[in-house]
Amino acid sequence: MPIPLRRGLEREAERSGRSLTEIIIEAVQQSGIEPVVHEDEIAPKAVRVPPAFYDFQAQHGGVPAPQTRTSKHVSLRLDDPALPSFVEAARRCVTDESHSLGLRKSARATINMIERADQEN
DSSP, X not given: OOOOHHHHHHHHHHHHTOOHHHHHXXXXXXXXXXXXXXXXXXXXXXXXXXXXXXXXXHHHSOOOOEXXXXXXXXXXXXXXXXXXXXXXXXXXXHXXXXXXXXXXXXXXXHHHHHHHHHHHO
């Protein structure tokens, strides 16, 4: 059963951890066409984090501006100036037992994803 192209690309992006742009550029290159890419058109590196801790922190303090948002994740730019304080707030949340276990797990996942993305760069 065929699925819409965009939906298929989004599924592949989620499965592989790549952006739609990266998938499309790869497909274009595989077809033998070399894409022209202008540096000012390339999106900055981003990381996807769980929305639970992001929403909690948005109510209680500053958060980085989201690039995109779905029900499953929030994409944040790695070069956002508010990201370091966001990570520190997540570290405090993980150790604060007054928060729910779910919120602490979301904060831990946020830290892990951001640190992994930083290491890849």
